[in-house]
Amino acid sequence: MSHRVTLQQIAKELGLSRNTVSRALNNSQNVSAETRALIYEKAQEMGYKQFIEPTIDNSSQSNFEIALFTQSFPGSSHSGSKLLEAFQHKINQMGYKFSINIIRDQEIRQLSFPANFNKSHVAGILCLEMFSVDYCQFLCRSEIPMLFVDTPAISKAILPDSDKLYMENFVSTHRLISSLIQSGCRHISFVGDRYHCQSFYERWQAYQLALTDAGIPIDLSLCILADDTSPYSDPNWLCEQIANLPVLPDAFFCANDFLSLSCYKALRFLGKKVPDDTMLCGFDDAPEASLLDPGLTTVHIHNQSMGILAAELLLSRIKNPAIPYRTSYVDSEIIYRGSTKKVLR
Structure with missing residues (x-):
C-alpha cells in the first residue's frame, strides 16, 4: 500500500x-x-x-x-x-x-x-x-x-x-531606441531571443524600425540573438557573447529586465562601467531595476x-x-x- x-x-x-x-x-x-x-x-x-x-x-x-x-x-x-x-x-x-x-x-x-x-x-x-x-x-x-x-x-x-x-511593446521601444540615437548612439545591440514570444518580437520590430528611421543600418553582428535554450542567466556565457562582438556597443537594449540584469553582471565582469563605457536599458520595470547602481532605464508595464x-x-x-x-x-x-x-x- x-x-x-x-x-x-x-x-x-x-x-x-x-x-x-x-x-x-x-x-x-x-x-x-x-x-x-x-x-x-x-x-x-x-x-x-x-x-x-x-x-x-x-x-x-x-x-x-x-x-x-x-x-x-x-x-x-x-x-x-x-x-x-x-x-x-x-x-x-x-x-x-x-x-x-x-x-x-x-x-x-x-x-x-x-x-x-x-x-x-x-x-x-x-x-x-x-x-x-x-x-x-x-x-x-x-x-x-x-x-x-x-x-x-x-x-x-x-x-x-x-x-x-x-x-504595449512597439511604440515604447521605438521611442526608447530613438532617444538613444538622438543622444549620439549609433551602435545599439539587441539582446534576447526575438522569437521567444510575441512581445519580444514586437520589441525587435520596433528596434529595427527606430534604426531604419534614423538611417542606421541594422547590424546583426552587434546583437545577441541566440534562442532561449541558451544560458542567458550564465554571466560567463554572456561575457563570451559580449566579448565576441566586433565593437562594444554604445548601448544595449535587452528584451526584458531579466536579460538586462544578466548583461549588467557580464559587463562588470568584463570591467565595463554603465553608463560610462556603454548604456543599458530593458523592459518590464522589475523591482530589481531601480536597485541597480546606477538604476536601470526600462519600460514600466501597468500590471x-x-x-x-x-x-x-x-x-x-x-x-x-x-x-x-x-x-x-x-x-x-x-x-x-x-x-x-x-x-x-
Missing part, C-alpha cells in the same frame, strides 16, 4: 504552516498566488491524493472556476505576479474560484490537460507564460473560453478562437491594469461566447534612470 501524503508533510517540505497549506489547497483568497503555486507544485510532486484527484463539486454551478495555465509560474519579480493578484481579486468578486495549473513538459509533448484538471468544472482559462505553439493551438481547440496574456510569436503561429492581451482588463475580457467571453475575438493592448511607460544618464528624453 502506498504511503498517504499528509498536509503536515507538505508543510514541512516547504517550511510553511499546515494551515497555510490547507488554505491554499482549498483555494482560500488569503494565500498569495505565488505561495499557492509553490504548494500546488509540491503537492503534485509528492502525490497528494486529494490534490491529484479532487472531489467533485455537487453544487448547481460546478463550472464556477477559472484556471490559470502556465509553464513557469511568475515569481515576485516577474511582471505577471501583480497581474495575477489583480486578476484573482476581480474574478473572486464575481464569485469564481481560481485554480493554478503548472503545465509540464510531458503534457506539452502529449498535448494533454494536467491530471488534476476537470474540464467540466472550468468556466474559462487564463494562459500566462505559455509559448509552446502546438500546446496553445491544442488549448484553442478545447472550446473553453480562453485568454492569452502574451502568445508565441505570431510569425510562428496564429491562435484562433481566443482573446489576447499584451502590454494591475492588465490584470483587471484580463479578468474583464475573460468574464465577458464566458458570458457572451459569440462576440468577435479581441486583441487588446495596455499602454506602457518609459522610465529613465542612471543607466542611460546621457540620453535626451
Whole structure:
C-alpha cells in the first residue's frame, strides 16, 4: 500500500504552516498566488491524493472556476505576479474560484490537460507564460473560453478562437531606441531571443524600425540573438557573447529586465562601467531595476491594469461566447534612470 501524503508533510517540505497549506489547497483568497503555486507544485510532486484527484463539486454551478495555465509560474519579480493578484481579486468578486495549473513538459509533448484538471468544472482559462505553439493551438481547440496574456510569436503561429492581451511593446521601444540615437548612439545591440514570444518580437520590430528611421543600418553582428535554450542567466556565457562582438556597443537594449540584469553582471565582469563605457536599458520595470547602481532605464508595464482588463475580457467571453475575438493592448511607460544618464528624453 502506498504511503498517504499528509498536509503536515507538505508543510514541512516547504517550511510553511499546515494551515497555510490547507488554505491554499482549498483555494482560500488569503494565500498569495505565488505561495499557492509553490504548494500546488509540491503537492503534485509528492502525490497528494486529494490534490491529484479532487472531489467533485455537487453544487448547481460546478463550472464556477477559472484556471490559470502556465509553464513557469511568475515569481515576485516577474511582471505577471501583480497581474495575477489583480486578476484573482476581480474574478473572486464575481464569485469564481481560481485554480493554478503548472503545465509540464510531458503534457506539452502529449498535448494533454494536467491530471488534476476537470474540464467540466472550468468556466474559462487564463494562459500566462505559455509559448509552446502546438500546446496553445491544442488549448484553442478545447472550446473553453480562453485568454492569452502574451502568445508565441505570431510569425510562428496564429491562435484562433481566443482573446489576447499584451502590454504595449512597439511604440515604447521605438521611442526608447530613438532617444538613444538622438543622444549620439549609433551602435545599439539587441539582446534576447526575438522569437521567444510575441512581445519580444514586437520589441525587435520596433528596434529595427527606430534604426531604419534614423538611417542606421541594422547590424546583426552587434546583437545577441541566440534562442532561449541558451544560458542567458550564465554571466560567463554572456561575457563570451559580449566579448565576441566586433565593437562594444554604445548601448544595449535587452528584451526584458531579466536579460538586462544578466548583461549588467557580464559587463562588470568584463570591467565595463554603465553608463560610462556603454548604456543599458530593458523592459518590464522589475523591482530589481531601480536597485541597480546606477538604476536601470526600462519600460514600466501597468500590471494591475492588465490584470483587471484580463479578468474583464475573460468574464465577458464566458458570458457572451459569440462576440468577435479581441486583441487588446495596455499602454506602457518609459522610465529613465542612471543607466542611460546621457540620453535626451
